[in-house]
Amino acid sequence: MAVVHTPHPDLPPPMISVGVVGWLRRNLFSTPLNSLFTLGSLYLLYLVVPPMVNWALLDADWAGTSREACSGEGACWVFVRLRFLHFMVGFYPESELWRPVVVFGLAGLLLLYLLLKKLPYKSYVAGFGILVFPFIAFFLFYGGLFGLPVVETHQWGGLMLTLILSTVGMLFAMPLGTLLALGRRSSMAIPRGLSVVFIELWRGVPLITVLFMSSVLLPLFMPEGVRLDKLLRALIGISLFQSAYMAEVIRSGLQSVPHGQYEAADALGLSYWKAMLLIILPQALKNVIPGIVNTFIALFKDTTLVLIIGLFDLLATVQASFTDSKWLGFSAEGYIFAGFVYWLFCFSMSRYSQYLEKKLHTGH
């Protein structure tokens, strides 16, 4: 006997599983134990959040030009406000302040252009940003050309130095790390051997050691009369150190690309470099965006270590200002401000990486 099928209509979901009540029941009060945890957490939040908001915002002092403006009931942001410029650029001379402002303004515009959707010539703008802009930035920072007075690198500091260290580190770590990763997976013994030695050497040493070596030991090996700038030595150290980490992240991406992709590229007659640049790396890098951004974020925060070789990045500048006798006892505000700036940058990178992952996803 034949069984004839009658189509079943689509029904709405049961009321209990949708809406606010459904959500609360599923996520917060699904079992007695869960309800207990929910109530306990709410009580903890009640204990912690209101006093924090009171201290940091409601009772805080914002206006004023000296310590007298601080009432002592809450945070005194006057300290941060008055020191703001110093935190941003360190001891960069005030008369030349327009130079970092122009550089960071331009960098901001470039980033904005690249982040906004559907603008023409993006690849040219990106190329300009990576290949040309760093030189413009350097000459503006340092001066010495077209009548701009020289500002020595030991006067650079604050957030500006943090950004210089991390941007240069990223710009070099990416291509160098890619080359090292390709080298380590190469079938040729010599590139492979060199890559393995380089990666394992740099990965096996703490960054502090690298910075010490670059600032203390390296000058001893330099020929007579050759003096490398301290900042430059730190930049080289950080770049090489981070490229070793980046290499391992990218190598894991290369391993995630199925072997069939390599074969299809070969079968079409693409040369090794074309296959890598057009087929393998775009997929490999996309697969490890979380790892790459993780490395970038770590690098951004690791730059605080340059303090030990006497470079004053954001954190070091903030810490140094605690010793000002007129402003003793405002370290909490300083640390919170520094922490907030670091968080802002790291969180932005993280959000951007998530956006990028979504944008580059080509599946269903």
Add this chain to the structure above:
Amino acid sequence: MENTSPEQVEQEQTIAIELAGVHKWYDAFHVLKDINLTVQRGERIIICGPSGCGKSTLIRCINRLEVHQRGVIRVDGLELDDNLKHIEQVRRDVGMVFQQFNLFPHLTVLDNCCLALIWVLKKPRKEAEDIALGYLERVKIVDQAYKYPEQLSGGQQQRVAIARSLCMNPSIMLFDEPTSALDPEMIKEVLDVMVDLAQAGMTMICVTHEMGFARTVADRVLFMDSGEIIEENDPENFFSNPQSERTKLFLGQIL
């Protein structure tokens, strides 16, 4: 080569692929044993055999995705050895279609097809796109040109893969189990494209177990087992009158 007679030149041009005494090992495993095979231009050859018999390895040696250790392989008269120029030239003239399609997932269907035209054959983008759209039309998938591979069904992906190979205008096509990863209802659309190609006179070597396809297009059917060519015959006699015991056993299992 001055004293080569016109007949010899003629003969060389009619031979597309020549394998003489080819051996290959994976470490200690002897995967190809003394393979001798000559494929004429326009000939369609089907290779079948149990899994692990070396049939895929054999056709992958022809565009040097695998390296043979002993013997001579010549494609279009060019010997495949460590000479990268020869390898590149052979790969341009030999298209390959894989079991798992191996489309580039980060590129659209159209860009998959254009890539080698632009970067290997140095065609301008516009011309490359016209060529690619022509071949996508031929495999009846031109309406999907701007989608990504993962948005297509398996059968559609495999047809794109065939179009991608055809874009390079190859004179030889290798098919490595092109329908084995497909759902049954999609096998026919891919086989139709391959029959169409065969009828247009393409030199083809195809590893497949689609016996209906073999009967329709093949000039010769080769049966391999344990790295050796056990039997070869025209399709009619191969299926109705197999000679060796192993062939009989194999055909008994798949038919």
